[in-house]
Every structure is written in C-alpha cells, then in structure tokens.
Amino acid sequence: MNRAMKFILLMGLVSLFGDITYEGARSIVGPYLATFGLTAAAIGLITGFGEFAGYGLRLLSGYIADRTGNYWLLTFLGYSLILAIPLLAFANYWWIAALLIVAERLGKAIRTPARDAMLSFATKQVGRGTGFGIHEAMDQVGAVIGPLIVFSALAGYTFKEAFIALFLPALLVILFLFATWKLYPTPQRFEIEEQESRVEGSFWLYSLFVFLSVAGFLSFPLLSYHLAGYVDLKLIPLLYALAMGIDAISALISGRCYDRIGLKTLMLVPLLTPLILLALHPSIIGVLVGVAAWGAVMGMHEAITRAAVADLTGVKKRSTAYGVFNTVFGVAMLAGGAVLGYLYDISAALLVGFVLVVEVAAFATLLMLGRT
Template sequence: MHLVHNYVTFAQNSRKQRRPGILVSEDLKKALRDRASKIVVLFGIVSLLGDFKYEGFRSILPVLVESLGGTLVALGFAWGIGEFLSYGLRLPFGVIADRSRRYWLMVWTGYMATAISIPSIGLVKSLSALVGLYSVDRIGKAARTPARDALISELRGIGTGRAFGLHRAIDQAGAILGPLVAGLVISITNDPRLFLLLLVVPAVVQVAVLLVTQREWVRQGYTIPLQRGWNELRFAELKGTIPIMLALMLFGLGLFQIPFVLSELSQSQMPLAYALAQVCYIILAMVWGALLDRVGIAIMLLVYLIACIVPTAMLVSPFLAAAVWGASWSLHEVGFRFVLAKLVPTGRRAAAFGLYAFIFGIATMAGSIVLGGLLEISLHYGVLYAIGVQAVGFATFYAILKRRVGGALVSSR
C-alpha cells in the first residue's frame, strides 16, 4: 500500500498529469518487476552456493570412494541412492509443504542439511559414513526444492518463465564453479578432504543470504493463499497435469545422460566437457524462460528435438554432445516448472513439483539402466533407443497440445 501511495502522490505532483493513470501503471509495474527480480536473484545466490558445495563434492566422489576402499559398484550405489532420494522424496515433501503451508521451514531444513552434511564428509573414515552423509544432502535437496519452486512461482511482476530461467541460470553457475575450485584445490594440495572442509565458508554465507531472502519475501508481503483441505481434494487438482507429466517423463526415459557422454573421454577431458555443458545450460536458461513467457509451452516440443541431437552428436564428438545435452537439460529444467506453475493452482504447486520429480526420477533411473545396457553392446543401439523414445515423447506432447489448443498450454499470457 505504501508503494502504491507513493506512486499516486508522484503522479499527482508530476507535470505529466494529463495521463497519470498510464504513468502510475508503468512505474508500478517496473517497481514490482524489480522487487520480484531481487527475490529471484537472492534465491539464485542461495542455490548457487548450494550447487557449489554439492556439485564440487560430486565431482570428486570417485576419488573419495576409492580412498575409502570402495569399488566401482560402491560408487554406482552411492550415486544411485543419491539420485533416488533427491527425486523420489520430492513428492512427499511437496505434499507436506502444501498441507502444512510451512514452505520456508522446508526450505531452511533442506539447505541446512546440505550445509552441514557436505563439509562433514571431509571428516569421515568409512564408506558407510560417506554414503550416509551424502544421503542426508540428497534428502535435503528433495525437501527444499518443491517448496522453493512454489515460493518462486508466487512472485508477481515478473514472468514465470523468466523467473525460473533467471534462477536456474544463477543456480547453475555454482555447478561450474564448485568442480573447478575442487580441481584447483586438489591440484595444489593433493587433498580432496581439504576442499570439503573449506566448504564451511560458502555454507555460512548461504545461511546469511537465505535469511535475507526470507526477510525480503516477508517485507514485500508475499503469501501463498490458503486452499481447500487436502482431505477433501487430495490430488484432484493435479489430475489434469498427469498427461503432461507423463509426456515429459519420456524425455527423461530416453535422454542420453551426461555420464554416458563423459565416459567416451579421458579423465582430463571429462571436467572440461562437463563445464561446457553447464555453460550452455546457463546461457540458454534465460533464453528458454523468455521464449516460454512469449510463446507458451509449445516451446517444450523443442526439448525432444534437441535431445535427439545428443546421441547423434556422440557419433561426431562427445564435446558437441555435452553442449547439446546442456541445452536440452536447461529447457527441461526451466520448462517443467513453467508448465506446472501455469496449470496447477497456487497452494498446490509444491505437491505438483514433487509429483513430477517422483515420476521423472523413476523414468531417468530406468532409462539410464536400459541405455547403459545397450551401450555395453553397441553405441549405435544406444543412439537408436534414445532417438526412438524422444520421438514417442514428441508425438505424445504434440497430441496433448492439439487437444488443448486455446487453453493455458498454448500461451502464457
């Protein structure tokens, strides 16, 4: 109210009083956009610091597992259980967030879990302790992600696609910086545990920035409106999103995942290819967000077409495939949040984000297992599988769009 009052006063005292309504409207829109952007940037910095920690850790996970006497099977188990917990638990945590309406509590719990667990891994003496602490980190990610996305989706004055695109772009910078700094520290000290212990510093900074973010959210007066009880509605309001979720699930089922791309490179080339993928992710995140706001989710058809290029590019260069993978993953990460924010009513979005993550996590795990088996036989079999599944996904998504022409799926406006 103070903001509106100030702008009204300004308009009344302005020399351009012949069109005060337009002047107030445009100034107010800009003010709301700037304030919403500030919160998105703050959330992005919090996520950047989180990615810096856990992506830095994940980049040296093989070294840590080997130092504790683990085998490749142990490495695969540690990675697999982490991905399962990170995706699979987002559904119950999303439901808890919407039912309890304690979104900020879920966000704080999730980020604190990572802030404590990842640096603590530098002190472990056994493989079981490493897996246990890594599991705490992944559970924390599952807890915070649906609630955080629900909070971002409520921001006014900035397009939903732009908000998620900006957040993902800032967030992903940490995924590049973490591994690069880890490599630098190890090259100087030859001690991966020292890098983990040093992560206490970004953890403290992250807590401080998260506190500022919450205060800014409250200061601007944002709330998530109360909806009818879950005992009455259950998942009724999410039924309309299931076809879209299943169509996007096919993207995960057939995606030629980045580990398979990196497996074709030497150890010295792997970090460079991974960094290239993340750079492409960051550059395109804002582009995808702007296109989604302008065109609508018909843009999501591109995610299947780009994903088809990844395995094809493998036949040319793994570096090219890594870059294309970054482009496809960027569109998916921005796009699915945009879609659900448009289709799901406020107060139900955390559960929707969680449900999709659960479905997508299962699809990604299954697809990776199938693709890995096919690649053991021949690269060409893996390429054919990936392209075939993406083609089915494209056809499915296109059919859904045709049935909903004129609805929320076609335009974001």
C-alpha cells in the first residue's frame, strides 16, 4: 500500500469518528432542543443558521487555506470544534446549547476546504474517484454507527448520557488527526502541479451543473416528512440507514467509474435524481426504489463531484475551489429545499415538473462542459 492510500485511509478514519459524533447528535438535536421549551420555529432557526454557517463560510476558509498554505492548522481548528457535541450534555440553558450546535457547524466550515484539498493531493496518485469514494464510504460508516449509539444510549438513559457517549469518538477524531499530521506533515507533496489553471475556465460551468443538480435533489428531511404520513415512524430511521449504506456503496462504485471515464460518470446524477420522486408514491416498491436512489445520488455527490473539482483546478487554488464548490452546494440545498418544500404544499405535479426541468438543465450543462 503506497503512502497516498495510507493517508486517505487515515483521513477516512478521522471522518468516520467525526460522523459518529455529529451525525449521532444530529439525530436527536430536534427533540433535545425541545426540552428547553423551544418552538419548532426556534429549533428550525437554530439548526438552519448552523447549516447556513457551515456552508457559507467555506468560501472564506478555503481562500485562507490557499493564501497561507496552513492546511493542517485550519483542519485541526475545524475538527477541534467537534468537541462542542459532547459538551451539550452540560448545557443548562437553550442559548448555550444553540451556541454549541452552531459552533460544531462552524468547525465543519473551517476544516472542509483544507481537508478536501489535502485529500485531492493524495487522490492524484490512487485515482480521484477511487480516493474520494473510499473516503466517503468510511464517512458513511460513521453516519450509520453514530445514530445507533445514540439510540442505544436513549434506550435506558437521558439526552445527557447520550451526548456523553459521543465524547470517545470525538476524542478519537483528534487523536487520529494528530497521528496523520505527524506521519504526513506536507500532503501537498503528493501532487506536483503540471500546468496551473489548465482547465479552470470550465470550473464555473461545472459549478452551474452542481447548483442545478443539487437544486432538484429532494432532501431526506422533506422525504421523511412525507413518509411519516403512511410509513411507521420506527421504520424511517431504518430507511435512512439503508440510504446511508447505499451511499457508501455508490461512492465506491461511481468513484472507480470516474477514474475510467471521467466527467461522463456525472451524467448519472441528473439521470437518477428524478427516481427519488418514486418514494412519494405510497407503495413499498416506490419507497424502496426512491430511498435507494437518494442514497446512490448522495454517494455520487460526495465522491465524484468532489473528485471533479480537483481535476478542474490547479494545486495553488484547490482550497479556494473547494470553498466555492461547497458554498454553491449549500446555496443550492437552501434554494432548492425552499422551492421543493413550497411546491410540495401546493402540487405534487409542480414538484415533479420542477425536478425534471432543473435536472434536464443540469444534464445539458454537463454536455456543454464536455465540449469545453
């Protein structure tokens, strides 16, 4: 096993334990905040602001990473804020809990562009798609384990004990990150720039594709809201776990395909996204196919869309590019989610029509990108 692959696996372990921590917490944040007497609107505002900060600030942190070259400093700073999660066990007031929740999301904004840039350097040697696919698969293993740990803790204890149970994985995040830094202090050496800005002119067209494809991507919270109308509530977490498992498999398979045929693999994203709408049909087959499609598309977004950013930008602007990519992704989730939620309340036909229009536009944008 070469050094680049070892680096990717170690960073995968960092993300695995990170996902155990914050995905475990995210599974109970809503009812936890409700224990302080907060309304649904207040809970939505707190978590929504956290998500906005978690995406919006990535543009700035990516720019700083490229300007300073301190990839590890920003990565450490971002991951250190994950300790805010177990500290929720000791929050006595709602505003303290809100600050801790937002702080963890800010940490994700700080670390993600720098971390993805370092991963992109290593994936140059093992294959962009393969490297990011492995990282995403390990990430999703944590996304499944985290909620299960919290579920087990709540079976016999309270929210406080559930958050305390997440202290160990949070600590392991820091320990594995420190070990990786000691072994690979300069991961940018994995990739030597061959031709700066060789295809960066296509990056903005690619960003448009990302925006359109994500705008038509039905979020799982909205999907689960619909499923709650005719599916046993106890089964919805299992459906989410199924989606996460398919996400991991999809990331690995699509990553390998990306390394063989390149950007053409991205055509699967707008082609499969409309299949998610089948979950809106009140039938077992429709739900299973829709949820499976959701997991498959999410795995592609997390693996091959990230891999493409590295191939479309030079080394010196890599973190900035990931900052832009993540910001576009976040804005598309916000705008698309708002539109899809609004259309859901009005007409299912309009919702389906919107998804089809933006995904066709995304496919057309990808064809234009191929020509450039």
